[in-house]
Every structure is written in structure tokens, then in C-alpha cells.
Amino acid sequence: MKTERITSRKNPAVAEATKLCDRRFREERREFFIEGIKLFCEAVGAGAQIKRVFVTDAALEKYGDMIERSGCGCVYCVTDEVYEKLTVERAPQGIFAVVGYFDAQKPADENAFLLVLDGVADPGNLGTIIRCADAFGCGRVLIGDNGVDLYNPKTVRAAMGSLFRVRTERRAAAESVRMLEDDGYAVYAATLDKNSRDLRNVDVSGKVAFVIGNEGHGVSEDVAAACSGSVIIPMTPGAESLNAAVAASVIMWEAARVRINKWER
Numbered sequence: 509m510k511t512e513r514i515t516s517r518k519n520p521a522v523a524e525a526t527k528l529c530d531r532r533f534r535e536e537r538r539e540f541f542i543e544g545i546k547l548f549c550e551a552v553g554a555g556a557q558i559k560r561v562f563v564t565d566a567a568l569e570k571y572g573d574m575i576e577r578s579g580c581g582c583v584y585c586v587t588d589e590v591y592e593k594l595t596v597e598r599a600p601q602g603i604f605a606v607v608g609y610f611d612a613q614k615p616a617d618e619n620a621f622l623l624v625l626d627g628v629a630d631p632g633n634l635g636t637i638i639r640c641a642d643a644f645g646c647g648r649v650l651i652g653d654n655g656v657d658l659y660n661p662k663t664v665r666a667a668m669g670s671l672f673r674v675r676t677e678r679r680a681a682a683e684s685v686r687m688l689e690d691d692g693y694a695v696y697a698a699t700l701d702k703n704s705r706d707l708r709n710v711d712v713s714g715k716v717a718f719v720i721g722n723e724g725h726g727v728s729e730d731v732a733a734a735c736s737g738s739v740i741i742p743m744t745p746g747a748e749s750l751n752a753a754v755a756a757s758v759i760m761w762e763a764a765r766v767r768i769n770k771w772e773r
Contacts (some may be wrong), residue, residue, distance in 0.1 A: 509576045511568070512586040517593040521584060525562065525594055525606055531657045538609040541660035544601045545571055550669035556606035560583045560584065564591050564695045565603030580605070592748065596661055609659070610628055620647025621712060621763040624695070626681035626731045627722035628655045628752055634668020636753035637720070642670035644757075644764040649674055650688075652681035655722075664707065685734040693717045697727040697735040704738040712763040720756045 514522060514756040517578070527533045528541045539559060542551055548571070558580040565754060568585055575583060586594075596605045625648050628634050634656050641649050651658060658676060667674075685695050689708070696710065710716075720733060721727030732738065741750065741758050750758070 509572065509583060510581075511563075511583045513560075514584050514586045514590055517522050517590050519590070520558070520693075522562070522586070525560070525604070528606065529596070529661060531660065531721055534567060534657070534659050535612060539606050539659065540609065540664065541606050543597050543604050543663060545574065546604055547669055548578070548603055548662070549574060550672050551605065551607055551610075554610070554612070554672035556610045556672060558605050559608055560606040562586050562591065562594055562604040563590055564588055564602035566769060567583055568724070571603055577600050578605075582762065593724055611671055611745060612671075617645075619716075619767065620645060621760070621767075622646065622648045622693065622717035623756060624650045624652070624688070624717055624719040624768045625655055625685045626652045626719055626727050627725070628652070628720060629751070631656045631660040631662035632666045633723065633751065634658065634755040635663040635668075635671075637665040638663070638676070639670040639758045639765075640676050640694055640753070640757040640760055641674045644760040645767065646760055646763075647675065648662070649676045650681070650684040650717075651676055651678045652684070653678055653679070653683060668730065674762070674769075681728070681731045682734050683732060688717050688732075689736065691715075694736045695719065695734075697738040698741070699727045699732055699738045701738055706741040707739045707741050707759060707762055710737075710739055713766045716763065718759050718763070720752055720759075720769075723752045736765065762769060 534540050558578045560582045561580050562584045631637050693715045695717045
């Protein structure tokens with residue numbers, strides 16, 4: 509495996525990699541970055557395109573075989589000082605990779621439930637939702653174009669590798685709702701109104717999707733109006749609401765519960 513040595517924090521390759529913290533630059537290049545050996549292994553295992561790798565001497569000695577297995581032809585061996593310029597981790601493992609935008613190729617399951625996100629703004633929430641969607645067998649997560657970017661570094665970290673397994677799409681939430689209903693899905697907004705039904709009393713065994721709204725404002729009016737109905741999660745008196753990621757996880761678990769006997773262990 510050939511490597512190129514970088515000793516300057518001002519190296520153009522390093523400067524370009526640090527720009528991937530910016531959403532506009534990511535979208536322009538259709539690239540994002542990952543850090544740590546776990547995410548690196550997940551990316552390689554999923555067949556993601558590893559474009560460039562920045563690795564410290566210690567990490568190269570430890571993870572060299574996996575880096576070589578990735579097939580990446582552009583590996584930079586950097587000093588610890590240079591790596592400090594790249595990392596966003598508190599306890600970095602010394603491996604940083606630039607990866608091309610990735611579409612998970614998980615086979616479609618007609619019996620899977622789906623999730624629509626309308627304006628979810630917190631990157632940690634989005635990453636947690638993606639991770640839980642992976643755990644509970646959600647068929648697709650349709651991310652509204654008015655929310656946080658899937659490839660935000662905090663989202664990528666919070667998703668913990670599930671980014672490479674969960675199918676995602678990005679379009680306006682209202683458009684996603686109409687598309688799903690045209691395809692025979694019942695789509696329920698997770699929102700509190702006088703017509704909302706207790707989640708436990710809704711048939712979630714068939715073609716069903718749920719809409720999770722913005723952390724502060726909930727599901728937008730136009731999206732809620734396009735839905736088949738709305739659901740609420742029963743809570744103890746006095747509790748006002750749940751975090752968006754927690755609410756999504758509870759709803760996904762309820763949808764998964766009726767399908768659990770079909771999961772392979």
C-alpha cells in the first residue's frame with residue numbers, strides 16, 4: 509500500500525478535507541467524512557467509495573490491513589499535529605476518511621413501515637432516528653428538504669454505521685406524503701390535535717408511514733393536512749412532549765412489534 513506523507517497543517521488536501529464540515533461544500537463535492545475504525549469498517553463492508561484516507565502512524569500500524577482492504581488508492585500518512593486539524597472527535601482513533609455520497613441498497617420490503625421527517629433540525633436527532641430505523645426494520649426514511657443534512661458530521665456519528673444500511677430519500681415532506689398515499693400507504697402525522705388517535709389503537713401492520721416533525725414546531729400544517737390522520741403516544745399526565753428522536757423510536761417500536769415474529773435472529 510502506497511502512502512503519501514503530510515507534515516503541514518496547511519497542506520491543500522488537509523484544507524479541502526476540513527471544508528467537508530460545510531454543508532454546501534459537501535453537496536458540491538458529493539462527499540462527506542467519517543472518523544474511527546468502526547465507521548470505516550461499516551463503510552468498507554457496505555461497498556461505499558472510500559476516496560481518501562488520512563491516518564496517523566500509530567493508526568496505520570494498527571489498521572493498515574483494513575485500509576488496504578478498502579481499495580482506496582489515496583492514503584495520506586499524517587503527523588499527530590496534522591490530524592488534530594482534521595478531527596472533530598474528543599478521543600480520535602487516528603483514521604479519517606473522505607467518502608462519496610452513499611445510497612444504501614437494502615432490499616425493499618413491502619411489509620416494512622416507513623418514516624417521513626418534516627423539518628427535523630437537530631443532527632443528533634436525525635442520526636439517532638437513522639440508528640433506530642436500522643434496529644426496528646424501517647423500510648425507508650424520507651428526509652424532508654427543510655431539515656438537517658444526512659451527512660452532517662454529528663448525524664454521521666450519531667447514526668453509528670446505520671447510515672450505510674438504512675435506505676434514505678430526500679424530498680419535500682408533503683410530496684413524500686402524497687407519493688406514499690398514492691402508493692396505498694396510510695400516513696399518520698405524529699401530532700397532538702383533537703382528532704389524533706392513540707397509537708395503540710391504530711392498525712400498523714400493513715402499508716403504513718409516520719411523519720415526525722420539527723423539534724420546536726412539530727409537523728407543519730400543510731404536511732399534516734396531507735396525511736391520512738394523526739397519532740399520539742400515550743404519556744403520563746403532565747408530560748407535554750417527547751424529543752423527536754425518542755418519539756420516532758417509540759412509534760417505530762410499535763410498528764416493529766407486530767412484525768417481530770418475522771425477524772430473523
